[in-house]
Amino acid sequence: MILHELVTYETLRLAWWLLLGVLLVGFAVTDGFDLGANMLLPFAGRNDLERRVIINSFGPVWEGNQVWLIVGGAAIFAAWPQLYAVAFSGFYLAMFAVLVPLILRPVAIKFRSKHEDAAWRARWDWTLFVTGLVPALIFGVAMGNVLQGVPFRLAPDMRIFYEGSFFGLLNPFALLCGLVSVAMLLMHGSAWLQLKAQGPVAERARSYGSVAALLTLVLYALAGLVLWSWIDGYRVTSALPTGGPSNPLLKTVAHQPGAWFANYAARPWLWIAPGLGLAGALLAFVGMRMRREGMALLASALAIAGIILSVGASMFPFILPSSLNPRASLTVWDSSSSHLTLFIMLVVSAIFIPIIVAYTSWVYKVLWGKVDADAIREERGHAY
């Protein structure tokens, strides 16, 4: 097959780096609101009916939303196998801590209202709260650790040795990033509830959401400041051919202050990403106060996209720096799949992502409108 030679290896790697961003943003924007709504469940819903309204607001769509995460994981496996291998085995216990909520959440949503007992339902409600909070926190903590570099090294045959511990992940900067992530998804979940619920649930969501939007703004700015002042970035110090073989050990890397802001200095238009993060959060706050639900949800989605993309822009071409042996750091140019695999996967994505977006939009359109509390009370239709 020579068709794939038409697109250069460099272009394909760049495209897959962007697609990684698209999948992460897709996950955070769609599954983000139901993780956020899960966190709000015990607080924005004060009685059984209110809580069922919250669950039913995302009940019909969360399964599709979560597929962004599944596909994100599989796409990393297919396009960035080294990243998949190092990150998933290195963050082993953190991954387990994410998997437990991901196992419990579908079951909790499905099982909670199948039994009348109040204690049964309360147990599942708190389970849902935890299954929203823990992944949100850990995804942020993981991001914070990636920015600081992860303690792994590669043997010449590419076997991976990770020399960190689970508690090592919980350092102050990483926890700060975890809080950014929690605040951001809380903001997003509140914006969703304001759009889908009515009455007291929407009102409470509005109060929590306004606070969360401001917190997102402040914590994100603070994290940026800390990154600027105290966290050393990484810089490639040798030649790194963009079309070279995927072997991370062929380059040299320096760990140095300010490196994470070098891209912004070189290409000032990249400031759009963090700018979007800050402006989106502010706009979400304004939208919530003005009761413009649609605007608030859109703004909060833009904030999430901006925040995630700003991390990618700052680290490029790094995707997983190694603190233990910086030259083993994974970059866009030396840890991807082969030219052919990237090409095939790009063609498949180019065909299916638009189709997915089309039918997902159609499903959201069918389900448009506020959750009908009366229908839930009277057990009409299939409601969780």
Next chain:
Amino acid sequence: MDLDIVALSRLQFALTALYHFLFVPLTIGLAVIVAIMETVYVMTGRTIWRDMTKFWGLLFGINFAMGVATGVVMEFQFGMNWSYYSHYVGDVFGAPLAIEGLMAFFLEATFVGLFFFGWDKLSKVGHLITTWAVAIGSNFSALWILIANGWMQNPVGAAFNPQTMRMEVTDFYAVLTNPVAQAKFVHTVSAGYTVAAIFVLGVSAWYVLRGRHLQLAKRSMTVAASFGLAASLSVVVLGDESGYLSTEHQKMKLAAVEAMWKTEPAPAAFTAFGFPDEAARETHYAIHIPAVMGLIGTRSLTTEIPGIDDLVHRAELNIRVGISAYDALQKIREAGSDAAVPESARKIFEANGHALGYALLLKRYVDDPRQATPEQVAQAALDTVPPVAPLYWAFRTMVGLGMFFILLTGVFFVLSARRRLDAYPWLLKVAVFAIPLPWLAAECGWIVAELGRQPWVIEGVLPTAVAVSNLGAGTVLLTIAGFTLLYTVLFVIEMKLMLKSIRKGPEEHPVPPPAAYRAEADPELAALPRNPLAAAD
């Protein structure tokens, strides 16, 4: 079993995969059955078919949630516990998984919510399309997962790249059209249909025995019996042994499944019964049926099926070839630049590189395979024999059950055609007690396929022992305990909810003629002799 990291990682993978596989086959099959029922509803307009769709759909939903929950673990575990595997074959293996997500799982998961919530929001045809989207999505899912799994059994269309130290795709079309993957897809999907058909048949039989929901239960039985008969015929006739002769280790798997120690002249006999003895390398009290094995395995009377001892000998030769490939690879890598690679090393690697994986079998015993002693080589060759007795028994359990399913669904198919589904209560009881059996058969099938693949994780390419992550045994023990606890609790809750929903039964919205449904609602009327025409639609 030693508490080493390889054994623990395998244990965790087996536990989570076998558990996940409790839910997957029912999802695959029930989605299609529900879609068929709704199709009848849309075509005939009879509301009882809608009630059936909703009832079986409810059970489908409970099961689906568990499938989603346990599926996420499968997706992430390759990277978590098998990081060298992920690096070594991610270029090939990752692609079908990602395509599965993009093409199938997105479709299934996006529409499954609409299936439950869309009854009042969609037109009849709109909802039917939604249901079929779920069914097609779950079946396509199986296709891509089995393309990935088929490649583990028969790694076609890829080559080792010394620069990146991993397998890379050379021919993606060959990966897609892998004969092992195709055989596995048909076999696994048929197994899913059988699981679901016997589930529907058994639950409905229970209603008939209780005299509840007779109309709905009998129609469900008719669908289940005809669908189940086709599925169980397909699952037995199109078993995945058809792919067993395509590669060296598939031959080993077949020989192990048959406990066939020595090569026999074609066509080989089938061992219907016997006790395989791995220490003595023979099968005691064996009862042979002439020629059947040759026919099943080769679809011919003249092709020879090699026995275990011959295959071990061939493995030993492969290990020696593998060592020379390993040596050449080291020279290529030591050369640094492409130009400095000695021509002899390049030639040797080109000729022998296919056996590189066999050299890695020695890594269990010696760090550098080139230093292996003849005893270690002999031992590594012996390691290529998977555990014979478990495979032998798992295979026989699976095949025996498959025959029983053909019989069971066949009997109910005839009864249904004669409108005598409730004529023999003892048969209905058999159907109820048969409910768990397809699961047993499916899990046995998984054991035959995956335990039979050992000691390879990718046949001939990467031994399982080399593929694991460098994790502490305590860490993996902790997650095994965590998964076991979580899965046990969820299983208990899931079973309770399933049983509760089944006991509660379907909500029926009866249609004229009234006599047909009042007989069920009203105990006095129910006592009257039933009108045979009413049940006959």
